[in-house]
Amino acid sequence: MSDETMDHDGDTGTQSQGGGFEWAVPEDELDFEDSGNDDFGGRDSLIYAVDFSHKMFEVCKPKKAGDKPRTALYTAVQAIREAVISRIYRSEQDFLAIIFYNVSISRGTSFKHINVVDDVQRPGAEVVKKLNNLLNMSADELIAEFGVTNNCSIGDLLWACNSLFSTISQKLFSKRVQIFTANDDPHKGNRQSINFAKQKATDIWENGISITVFAMDLPDHTFDQTKFWDLIMIAGDDEDQRVAQLGDWEDLTSAVRRKDHAKRAMARIPIVLGDGLELSVSVYTLVRTATKAAPVKLHSGSNETVQAETTSMEEQGATILMPTDFKKYMSFAGRNLYFSLEEVDEMKRFGTQGLKVIAFKSLDFLKEKHHIRPAQFIYPDEHSVRGSSKLFIALLMKCLDKKVMALCQYIPRENIAPKYVGLVPQEEELSEDGTQIVPPGFHIVFFPFADDFRSNLPKPTDAPVAETEAIEKARELLKKLKFSYNPENFSNPVLQTHLKNIEALALQLEVDDEGGVKVEDFTEPKTKAMEKRAGKVMQELVDLVYPNGYDPLKAAGPKKRTYEPKEKKAPVKKKGPASGEGDGGGDADIAEAAENGTLKKLTIPVLKAYCQKHKIKPEGSKKDDLIGAIETHLAGND
Amino acid sequence: MAWNKEATVIVFDIGSHMAQQAEGKMSHFDISKQCILRILQNKLFTESKDEFALVLCGAENTDNRLNEMSDSDYMSIKTEAGLKMVDWEILDALSSIQEPTMVKDGDVFEALRVALDVIEQEEAASKKKRFAKRRILLFSNLRGTSNAVRDQMSRFVQDMESANINMMQLIGVDLEEKKDEPRHNGHDKKGQTKKQGKAAVETLQKVYESLKSVEDVESYSFADALKYTNAFAGRQVRPTPWNGLLEIGETLKVPVVMFCRIKEAKPKQSWKKAYAADPSIGIQQSTQFFRQVGLQREEVAAEELVEAYRYGVTTVPFSEEDKKNMKFTNVGKCMKALGFAPASQVKAHLFVGDDVKIMTAALADEAAATAVSALVHALKEDNMVIICKYGYNRISAPKMVALSPHICQRAAGKYEGFYVHYLPFEDDLRLYTFAPLVNNKRKIHLQPNEEQLEAVGDLIDKLTVNEGDDYFDALNPKNIRNPYLQRLYQSLQHRALNADKPLPPLDEGLLTQLTMPKELAMASAAEVDRIKLLFPLKKVEKPKFRRQHNGAAGDQQEDVDMATIDGTDGGSAALGQINNFKPTVVTVGTIAPVDDFMTLIEDASDTKFDDAVKKAAEVVNEIIFGFDGSLYAEKVLKLITVVRRECVTKNRTFMFNMFLKTFKADLQSKDLKDVWEKLVEEKVTLIDSQEASESNVSRKEAEEFLKVTAVKKASPKKAAAKKDEDDMFSEMFA
Known part of the structure; x- marks a missing residue:
């Protein structure tokens, strides 16, 4: 027996680089996990x-x-x-x-x-x-x-x-x-x-x-x-x-x-292959953006959690309104169009849940641009249709064999409008030590609808194409800086910082002088090492592709930051929050909202104030005008 | 600063000739009207800033500016609505045109000139270029009068070009198609209209060929019109590109620009709430906070609230200062390469974003374009991608993205760049492990055989569409509109026009494109039937009574699982030590044995299934030999039939066959002839290998099984054999 002391080696607080978050609050209609469906509720327990x-x-x-x-x-x-x-x-x-x-x-x-x-x-x-x-x-x-x-x-x-x-x-x-x-x-x-x-x-x-x-x-x-x-x-x-x-x-x-990770299916649904021919599958999420869990509110005196209650009242009387007292409406060109709550709900109902096969198509037609939300994964389920596994396996083997995908109409739940998806066959992939990297089954790839294609930008031009010599040089660079990608090696630094700090407070751990725990940011490129490995090749490539005296920083316009984030005296920056001088929290919020596409949720006064501050001249005073102007401004385009 | 408003003049031919029926039931007039309605609705409900005008050709009265100036020309052309953002007025005006007029002499070329004039006047009036794009859409079958002569045409072409028209689309006649048609139309009996139509077609073909500076000149037949409404609806062009530097190390920096290419289009507005009884009365919302003090709920004032985060069950108060100190220090706007990775490692199912972006060299920067081109070609050749850290702006959180090479080749030229996809962080992954499916030795009974595989392969072949096939284009996402948005717009439109009428039921047409085409379904019917024959598939009805068992005791599944404990637990000594452990025991009872059995096998693993069969067997014995067997023969027979059916489905036959053999022997020895006769009558015999592959009983053997009815006394040898079986049976469950 060893006399080794199980001492604390000081890294207890920071060892874990992974895990750590709550999966996004289901804002998305497809995030219907734990939806109260009896088959899928319940908690995980582990000894x-x-x-x-x-x-x-x-x-x-x-x-x-x-x-x-x-x-x-x-x-x-x-x-x-x-x-x-x-x-x-x-x-x-x-x-x-x-x-x-x-x-x-x-x-x-x-x-x-x-x-x-x-x-x-x-x-x-x-x-x-x-x-x-x-x-x-x-x-x-x-x-x-x-x-x-x-x-x-x-x-x-x-x-x-x-x-x-x-x-x-x-x-x-x-x-x-x-x-x-x-x-x-x-x-x-x-x-x-x-x-x-x-x-x-x-x-x-x-x-x-x-x-x-x-x-x-x-x-x-x-x-x-x-x-x-x-x-x-x-x-x-x-x-x-x-x-x-x-x-x-x-x-x-x-x-x-x-x-x-206890495997947890989001739903069990049928795949309909033809008239009266259906098998059953379980739907899983293999990847989903994790976000900070929302804070809770405490009573400052007792540190007890408080319950929030929101009530609606009609403006004049003081009657408390029940959900049934409401109608919903949208307003276009000055006309309000009212609908009952049932009607609004009904509009999303298109039929029974499931994957209904429309046709099969060669995997060659699976385009990289056909992506509109993270994929889901299906695996056979014997609970709803016995015998599903065998047919599923046959389908999988044949789709892999013929290199085809099934195009389907997908209704994940009866109150969710149909999506257009491809079932892309996936062979099991194992790592060298036998760990499963990708499970066998089909990925549900969500296709965009015609409505989701943005304008045909950028416009095709007759821009110059690189010479063979430059391409060969670039290939040399690729070889020098090639690495093996594994998402498990990159934890989210923002999330981890947040979690580690809560942990430090919860466990009353010592934190550094600045009052916060710092986590390593694995997303930052190892620039020095890259330069050491490939600096010469890169310079050679630069010489091949850029004319003498070409300065990419200047060419990229006045809004560019240089490599060092601290270098405040970047020579040519002058405007746009991207270059950020003394931006207050409000500006940060707006920029973030612009990135997330949630500017719409901000109020008009907030947007207006921002426009005034940054001397943005919107085309009109409507919200859309303001948003459009701010977006253009933030993109550094005005 | 105008952001790319479009001006569109829709020229709608409503002359008498538009009453002609298209291949379907709808007339050319109806198709056109529906298309236009869709376009305008789409614009209204997406709150587009694009402006539209409507010019009617073949109208009963004449009303246009050119006519006012010239008097005798431009007759039967009416500017129904001038350029403006789509409003209810223009939609109402369109809706009120119920059918084609009796007018025959509306000239589509004159109408086009009026359309041109509408745009020119509008821009002249505001003294600046108001529009980013100018489009003319003509809805006509070109069978009306046309007095255009050649020199007028060339002037028209010039005018189009000088007015900077960007797009000219004809909906009604596919000019390309017409061009290829042999010229036998001269013999057509319909005479004049046809001839005139032909003249118009030829003229327009010439116009189209001459329109050099107009970017998009397209024509569609009515047959395609509804399918491609989207193509001529025009898209709101509101690019908000991201300008930045692609940095590789410190040495290689490339100015780039990034556009969003695909992003889910959502309804422009979200639903707002109104008081149903009187929508004019506003609603006030207020939020109050409460805490429990003893049995009382006490309101907490807003200033007494602090924010906290959860650390498991522990809540951790978080002050504003904490927040500031502990915030991740961001790294700024960037697109920095971490390195290059094989494309095979960056799997599409890992993409976490909800959009697809395209990145190219900064616009009009040839040096940058060359650099991008070198990288793109190198990546393509080596099948690799760039992994980057991406920061949208100074304060945004860093994201990981993959840049994969993308070369876009179009008629108008090409560009080289990258598709940009968001990659997951470790935090976003769910590392589930699933059992292997193909060639899983532990699940050998799940492996399809050659015949089954072939059947599935045949079905796939029948349902596969290739380039050039019918439906191929229709299945392109670009041509499928979001059924929900369409339904929403239809509903809005319906409500706008008939405020009090209930919404119409679901228009099945919205799902046509998302449904297997009838022809494919018919062509594959035989294959579908074959698969149904080859693959035993059985829907499991959810038993309704399962709920009763649960109470507060948690998982339904567990209850059923626990049912098997009494059957498998040999060492009951240990049971005595367990506190709080009193499972609800469900077994096959004598009251509703079939239901019980079905409950037990729901979700059952093989062992559990066998166990359930065993329990059923016990009940059969109990009923038949414990009571007066003949009285319950029906009930027992039903149970045996169900058990047999399930065993066939599950392909677990050994247990059943063993049971039936024993049962037969027992019946005979106990002289319960009538029960046996029932079995024979119902042909309940051993499961043979043709029914379920697992069985080692041949069909002949199974048939023989029922024939041997009169074994009065088992010979010693047979008795021994029977005993063996008995022993085996009981041993199996020991």
Whole structure:
């Protein structure tokens, strides 16, 4: 056993680079997750079960030379901490519990050798503090606190998990157990214990609980899952059941994070291939812009959350109006056109939900410009139409084979107007180590409608085309600065800064002098390295394409900032907020609104004030005139 | 600063010849009117600044400026509405023209001249160029009078050019098509109209050929007119380009400009609320805040509120100062390359944006264009993209974008540039893992066989449209209008014209383009039937009674799952230790066994399914052998039939066949002949391999199974065999 101290190495607050956010508040009509549909509601629940046996106090293989050696236990707790934090950011509604097994002092449960470190609850600052404390404790302190044994029955462990889940009264969408252990043979051939564990594994599987085992490799020992854990992993529909072989904690952390997303379908809908021929699929979102969660309002005296209530009253009397008292209207050329609420709702109803195939087309006609919102993903579903999987697989294989996509009318829900989409076949793609990069199925690609094509700009011109020599030089540059793109390497610096700061406040962590936690911005190009690698090639390319004395900065007009954001004395800037002199918060808001296309939501006085301040002369006084003028101004075009 | 207003004069031929029917049921007049209505509605409801005028040709009375000056010319032409933004007046005027007039001598060329005059006068009056674009749309079948002579035509062409007309479109006759037609029209019996029409067509063809400086000269047949309304509706040109520098390292900087190419068009206005009882009365909204103090709700004043963010269940108050300190310091307006990546790694399904932008070299900058061109061609050749950090302006949050090479080749020239797509951050990804589908060894029963694959392949072939096929163009997104917007505009129009009438039901026509064409559906009917035959597909009806089981105890699914516990839990010792764990047990009961069975197999995995079959078998035995079997024969038979059907669907036959064999033996040994006879009568036999591939029972064997009716006494050997089966059966569930 190692005497290694599980000390805090100072990076606790900033280790996690990923996770962390709440997915956008569904402003978009297609974001209909958790829509109250019985099949899709419910919360995720997860128990982290950490082995506390002697083996866990051995030191894990550090992956890179020079990495600080850690006990397996520390590594596991560290990974759990990261996962819990990421979960806190993302879905505060879910239930988590942490238990240690193979402790000699049982606590929080009637099962022997099990300590419920953190009972099932929604995570918050308390859990993270608890985990930080554990990470700060030395091995001796930990042993004194919990006591070590090797005698815990895995059957008991599984059953304890089962009873923990049963204490949750809310509707659960998934129940998962993640076991962290370095011991590949906990029962050493004891048939009775093994059979008992096997039995319990079957039982909890039948109860809809899935198990993942994170196997921690020790230096002198490679984890052999066939000895015991394979018996516990019951093959089922869910791929969650598996042993992940792991060494150092970074591996573990990223593996835990990968397993952290409970798959959640947005809907189950039919695909109609022809008259009376339909199969059923589940719809998933694989990517969606994460935004800051909206703040809540507290009563300053008590720090209690307050409830907001909005009431509508008619102007003259003081009658409180009920939703049924309203009509809706739009106003055109001076005429108000009124509709009942039902009529407005009815206008979006075009038929039953589902994907209705119109025709198939070669994938060659899938254009890059045919994109209007993030894609969705479909995977067969046996719940609604039994036999769907087989037909789905046949469809997938044949579409891949023939390189075609299905063009469909897509009504995701009955009160959503139809979209024009393509079902693009996707083969499963695995990384070198066997991790799934892209799952097999179809992507739903949203096509634009005729209405969505903007004007045919830019106009085709007879601009010069580069000479072969320049193209070859550019190719050389490509080779020099080629890298392997993976979106997982880029976290959102704005979001992360926000989240890390809240975390610092919540955990009362020390922050730097400026009062904020800084996160690394991975979106910033490594300019120095780029120059070093390819500066020469770039200069050669510049010499090939630019005439002597050509200054791109000057050519780009007076509005350009130079490379250094701090360089306030950029020679030629003079106007436009893009160059920004002393812009107040109001200007920032307007610029942001312009970018997001939400200028419409601002009031006319605000827009007018902005125009006056920046000497913008709108064509008229209507909102549209103001918006148009501001947009043109911001684009640096006036 | 005018931002690109367009002026459009619509010349609408309403002479008697427009009553002619097109191929469908609608007359040329009706098609034209509907097209024009659509164009104008579209403009009104999108609050377009474009101005429109309406000139009627073949009107009953004459009213135009040129006629006032010349007296005898320009007869039967009426300027119904001068150039202005679309308002209700022009729409009402158009709606009030119900049918073609009896007038025969409206001359379309004179009408075109009047249209030209309308634009010229308008611009002359305001003493400056008011419009970015000038367009004339002519709706006519060109079968009316035409007195135009050649020299007038050449003057007309000159006038068009000097008035800077940018677009001239004819809707009614496809001139290109006419050109190719053999000239046999002379023999046409319809005589005059035809001849005249031909003259007009030829003249207009000449005009079209001569219109060199006009950018868009197009003609459409009436057959295409409604389909392509969008093409002549004209789009509001309001470009707000982003001007910036594409920076690669510090050395390579290229001035670029970026335009939005695709972005969802939403209704221009959002719905506003009004008081239904009296819309003239305004509505006031107020928000109040409350907190719970004991049992009381207490209002909290606005100044007592502080903002907080959630950290899980912990709320973290956030002061304004905190906000300022903790804000991410932005990096400014930029388009900076991080490097180049293989295009295969930048997958389209990762694009998170809701638009598509196009970036090119800064306008009229040849050096920049050369630099962009070099990059574009290099990227194309090596199949790569540029990954960039993009900041819209000084204070906006950085985004990641991919620039992929795009070379646009059009008749008028070409440009080279990039498509710009937003890429996700790690925070935006959901790293779901899905079980493999193709060749998944664990799900071998889900793999389609050769015959099934072939059938699906045939269906796809039947439904595939290629370039040149019918429907190919119609399926281009560019030609499909958003059905919701159209319906909204129709509804608005309807309400504007008939304020009190209920809205008409959904116009199915709106979905025509988004529906499989009848011809394709018919052509593929045989393939569809074949697939239905080859693939067992069964809709699962949601049982209604499932709700009862739930109460507060959470997931419905779980309840059903828990049902199986009693069947699988051998070590009940452990159950005793569990606190709070009292699952609702659902099993196949004797009261409604079929329903129970269906509930159990809903969503069931294979093991669970087998378990349900086993439970059903138990009930059958219980009913038949526990009570007076013959009384319940019907009920049992029904259950067996349902179980059999499900086993076939699920392709899990072993359990059922095993059960039926045992059951038969039991019936015979217990002398329950009448029950057995029912089975024979209903032909309930073993599931054979033709029904479900998993079965190892041949069809012949299955038929034989029912024939052997009179095994009085099992021979010792058979009894042994039966016993084996029995044992196997019970062993399977041990």
